[in-house]
Amino acid sequence: MNIQDIEQEKQQALAGIAAAADEKAVEELRIRYLGRNGLLQDIMKGIKDVPNDQKKEYGQRANSFKTEVLDAVNARKETLAAAGGQTGAGIDLTLPGAWPSLGTRHPISALIDRAVGIFRSIGFTVAEGPDIEDAFHNFDALNTPESHPSRNPADTFYLEDGTLLRTHTSPVQIRYMETHKPPVRIIAPGRCYRRDTPDATHSASFHQLEGLYVAENVSLAELKGDMEFFVRRLMGREDIRIRLRPHFFPFTEPSVEVDYSCHVCGGEGCRVCKHSGWIEIGGAGMVDPNVFKAVGYDPEKVTGYAFGMGVERMAMILYGIPDIRLLYENDVRFLRQFR
Ligand code: PHE
Secondary structure, eight states: OHHHHHHHHHHHHHHOOOOOOOOOHHHHHHHHHHHHHHHHHHHHHHGGGOOOOHHHHHHHHOOOOOHHHHHHHHHHHHHHHHHHHHEEEOOOOOSSSOOOOOOOHHHHHHHHHHHHHHHHHHTOOEEOOSSSEEEHHTTTGGGGTTTTTSSSSSTTTTTTTTOOOOOSTTTTHHHHHHHOOOOEEEEEEEEEEEOOOOOHHHHHSEEEEEEEEEEEEOOHHHHHHHHHHHHHHTTTTTTTEEEEEEEETTTTTEEEEEEOTTTTTTTTTOOOTTTTEEEEEEEEEEEEEEHHHTTTOOOOOOEEEEEEEHHHHHEEEEEHSSOOTTTHHHHHHHHHHGG
């Protein structure tokens, strides 16, 4: 036997002893390694064949084999004795098991799925686009002029190559119409990015739910009806009404902001609706003819509505979440509430 063999045998012995299931098994191993006809004896006998200049080291290795294996035997015997003679004994089988802790869906993902499900039930299909956009899809094709404040680097994250992090999900409208003929009826959930200073209601990264319906003779009344259907299903209240307030977006004309009668008080006024009876759910409008031109649709033939809703805002209203940052901190005590 040479020095390396001793080392290898030792490692094997230590591993075997540490894994021994009961005291009998440990004793057997002790005999195999340290007993009168054990491996240690072979090692000792081997020293006579070792060249003189290596005898000293060989002796030291043999010695450490002996002490380490003996220590391991004693340690294992002690552990097993403490565990009641053998591992496995002394366990109370009537105790309840240890349950693995199950994860939960994040409330934003769960809400997106629910909202998408409602729109799918009335014929919408899901579309997606890239988070990294170019200025054409995020702004130009959406009729947003070079001078528009939202294009400012103080509001929009630009990458070095001139691309940008999309500031809304509206570029998905453009990408979808570029590659599909009308009629179009899509719902596009996704992340958006704006250079906002984080506070209780702002985050530099958030989610929107975009909708687009283009066909012959689509009207604002259909927008109102579909919004009403959606909010009623989402809030589980059939008496919810929709109110459209005039607004401005470059890519819709006319543009509106969509409010619904408060799902908590029914419009009477309460804390949730800040005593107004109404809650805003998103921006919307009739697709601007310039947008149709940018994607090669004929604005004389088709009309359409589009809307964009903030998912975090919706979640905060629905679940009474006071601070948007709670949605990103992933504190399990918060997340577990949405099981
Ligand atoms: N893109 C708009 C926003 O981010 C929302 C919107 C979408 C408005 C579609 C009108 C039509 O605020």
